[in-house]
Amino acid sequence: MAEKKVAKNPMKKKKKNGRLDILTKGFIRENPIFIFLLGMCPALAVTSTMETGLGMGLLVILVLTGSNVVVSLIRNLIPEQIQIPAFIVVIATFVTIVGMLTEAYAFALHQSLGIFIPLIVVNCLIMGRATSFASKNKVSDSAIDGFGMALGFTFALMLIGATREIFASGAIALGVYLPLPFEISIINTEMYLFNMDVFAGPAGGFIVIGVLLALFTAIGNYRQKKKEAERQAWIEQKKKEAAERKRKKAMESAGDAS
Amino acid sequence: MFDKIKIAGILLVVGMVAGLAIVGVHTLTEDRIEENRLAMQYEDYVSIFPDMDLTNYEEKALDQDVLTTRITAYDSDGDFLGYIFIGESASYGGTNRVLVGVDSDGRIVKVILSQTQDTANIVQNVIDILDKFEGQAFGEVDYDAPSGATQSYDSIWRVVDAVSLMIEGDPTQEAFESVFEDADSYDVLFDHEDLAFVEEFNIRDADGTILGYAYEIDVDDENTVFLVVDQDDVFKGFVPKDAVDDETQAMIEAYDDHIDTPLVDIDPDTGDILEDAINDLKPLVETTTRVDYDIVVRYKDYIEDDEVVGVTYIVRTDGYNARMIGEVTIVDDELFSFVIRSHNESADWGAIIIDDGDLQEALIDADNPEDVDVKEYTTFDATSGATQTGEAMQRIVVAALEYHNEEGGQ
Numbered sequence: 001m002a003e004k005k006v007a008k009n010p011m012k013k014k015k016k017n018g019r020l021d022i023l024t025k026g027f028i029r030e031n032p033i034f035i036f037l038l039g040m041c042p043a044l045a046v047t048s049t050m051e052t053g054l055g056m057g058l059l060v061i062l063v064l065t066g067s068n069v070v071v072s073l074i075r076n077l078i079p080e081q082i083q084i085p086a087f088i089v090v091i092a093t094f095v096t097i098v099g100m101l102t103e104a105y106a107f108a109l110h111q112s113l114g115i116f117i118p119l120i121v122v123n124c125l126i127m128g129r130a131t132s133f134a135s136k137n138k139v140s141d142s143a144i145d146g147f148g149m150a151l152g153f154t155f156a157l158m159l160i161g162a163t164r165e166i167f168a169s170g171a172i173a174l175g176v177y178l179p180l181p182f183e184i185s186i187i188n189t190e191m192y193l194f195n196m197d198v199f200a201g202p203a204g205g206f207i208v209i210g211v212l213l214a215l216f217t218a219i220g221n222y223r224q225k226k227k228e229a230e231r232q233a234w235i236e237q238k239k240k241e242a243a244e245r246k247r248k249k250a251m252e253s254a255g256d257a258s
Numbered sequence: 259m260f261d262k263i264k265i266a267g268i269l270l271v272v273g274m275v276a277g278l279a280i281v282g283v284h285t286l287t288e289d290r291i292e293e294n295r296l297a298m299q300y301e302d303y304v305s306i307f308p309d310m311d312l313t314n315y316e317e318k319a320l321d322q323d324v325l326t327t328r329i330t331a332y333d334s335d336g337d338f339l340g341y342i343f344i345g346e347s348a349s350y351g352g353t354n355r356v357l358v359g360v361d362s363d364g365r366i367v368k369v370i371l372s373q374t375q376d377t378a379n380i381v382q383n384v385i386d387i388l389d390k391f392e393g394q395a396f397g398e399v400d401y402d403a404p405s406g407a408t409q410s411y412d413s414i415w416r417v418v419d420a421v422s423l424m425i426e427g428d429p430t431q432e433a434f435e436s437v438f439e440d441a442d443s444y445d446v447l448f449d450h451e452d453l454a455f456v457e458e459f460n461i462r463d464a465d466g467t468i469l470g471y472a473y474e475i476d477v478d479d480e481n482t483v484f485l486v487v488d489q490d491d492v493f494k495g496f497v498p499k500d501a502v503d504d505e506t507q508a509m510i511e512a513y514d515d516h517i518d519t520p521l522v523d524i525d526p527d528t529g530d531i532l533e534d535a536i537n538d539l540k541p542l543v544e545t546t547t548r549v550d551y552d553i554v555v556r557y558k559d560y561i562e563d564d565e566v567v568g569v570t571y572i573v574r575t576d577g578y579n580a581r582m583i584g585e586v587t588i589v590d591d592e593l594f595s596f597v598i599r600s601h602n603e604s605a606d607w608g609a610i611i612i613d614d615g616d617l618q619e620a621l622i623d624a625d626n627p628e629d630v631d632v633k634e635y636t637t638f639d640a641t642s643g644a645t646q647t648g649e650a651m652q653r654i655v656v657a658a659l660e661y662h663n664e665e666g667g668q
Binding site for chain 2: 074086090100115
C-alpha cells in the first residue's frame, strides 16, 4: 500500500538558517530597490551601463558593511538622542574614505559616478539599516546584514544597468570604468536595431525601473496567491479529515449501540 | 548638565575619530589622486597636441575672470606647437572646465569640456558639436548652440570668446583705452538703423563708473571709427577700431582741433560720414536723459497744424539677458502704443511674455503703468527670468511717461 502523502502546513513558518537568511534576504525577498524602493536616486542616475551600476554597488557594499559594523560596535556607547547624528558622521566618514579610495584606485569610475559618490551619504538604505538593524544587533550579524543588503542593491543596479545598456547599445561591456586588467564585451548582440538612445538617458532609467518593479510585484503577487491557495487547500483538507473522523466516530457509536 | 557635557563629549570623540580616519586615508591616497588628475590633464593636452612633450611645457596662471591658465606646448624637438588655454565658466549644473587648443597660426585645434557637473545627456549634446570649432580662426568662430543645451554651450563659448580676445586682442577696448586711460570695460548699448553710427557703447572704469560714450561708425567695409564723448558730452575725438587706411586716418585727424569741445558746439564742414555722425548725435545729446543704463530718447514728433500731438520715445533698459529697447508713443499726453523693438530674452521664458502681448496691453490700459503687477503675467516662470523681463518692459513705459511729463509733453 502506497504511503499517503501528508500535506505540509503552509502556515507553519519554515525554520530559517539565521545568518544565511540575514545574508540572502536582501537579494530578492527584501531587495532594497525592487521591494522597499530605497536608494532610487542612484538606481536612476548611475545605471546607464551595467558596469557603472556594479561600481556604485561595490562602493555601497563597502560603505554599508563598514558603517553597519561600526554602528553595531558603538551602539551601546551612543545615547539614544544623538544616535542619528553620530550614525550620520560614521556613514559620511565611510563615504568620504570610499570616495578618496575610488579617486585614487578607480579614477575612471570616480569620474563616471561623479557627484553620486558623495551622495551615498543620503542613501536611505544605509541610514535605514544602521537604525533598524545595526543599532540593535551584534557586530557579526550587522556585518552580514549590511553585506547582504548591499549585495541585493548591487544586483538591482546591475540588472537595471544591464537592461538599459543592452537596449541602448546592443552590448554589455566590462572593464571600461572598473580597474580590471581587461576590457571586454560580455554580451555583444551586434544588433544595431537595439540602439535606442532613450535607454541611455534618464527616461530609459524610469522605463526600465518601472518595468522591473512591475515584474517583481507580479512575481510577488503570484507567490502570495499560490501561498494563499495552498493555505486554503490545507484548510479544506483539514476540514475533510475532521468530518471523516466525526463520521467514523458516529458510525462506531451507532455500531456499539446496536 | 553633566548629561549634556557627556553627549557633547561623545559627539566630539566620534567626530575626532572620523576626522583622523579621513586624514589617514587622505595621506595615503593624496599622491595617487594627484597623479590621476595630472594624468587626466595630460590626456587632455595630448588629445589637443598629440606630439606634445609632457616633460617640457610652460604653465602660466592668468589673472582673468574666465581664463585661469595658459599652457605653452612644445614637441620633443622643442618646437613651439601652440597654446592650451584653460578656462572655467558657470553653467547649468555648476562650473565647467574648458580647454581650448590654439595652434601657432592662431587657429583653434580643439575644444574640450574637461570637467562638468551638467546632466549627462545635455553634456553629450554639447560634446557632439564641439568638433565644429576645430580649424576655425578666431574672429570668425561659428556659434551655433544646440537646443536644450544652451547654458552648457554658452559656458564653453565664453571660454572660447575669452581666448579669442586674448589672442586677437579686443580692438574696441584698445580704442577706448586710447581715449580714457582708466577704461576697463564697455557695454554695447543701442543698435541704430537710420543714423550715421550703428552702435553705441558705455565706457567704464574698473569701478564700473561711466567715463564716456562711444558711437561706432562704419566708414566703409574695411574701416571702422568710434566717435567718443565724455560723460558731459564733450567731444574726445574720433578713434579707429583696428588699423584704418590713410584716407580714413586723414578724416579722423581733421577733427583733432575739436577735441575737448562740447559736442553741441562743433559745427563741422567736412562733408563726410564723420560729419553726419556728429550731426546725428547732436540732437540726441540735447534730448537725451542718461541715467546710467536706462536712457530715453525723444525719437519722433507727430505734428498736426503746427502742433505736436504725439511723441514717440525710444527707451532702453536691461532685460533679463541683455539690453532691451522699447518704443513708446504718447498721444495727447496718454499712452498710445508700446512695442519692444529689440531684445535678447530667452525664447522659453522672457520672450514668451513679449510675444504674448498681454503685459503690453495691460501697461497701455493701466491708469498708472507703475501699478501693474508684472508677476500676474509671468506665473509660468518659476525662476524669475520672465519676471525680470516683465519688469524691464514696465520700466520702459514708466521711464517714457516720466520723461514726457518732465519735459512738458507736447
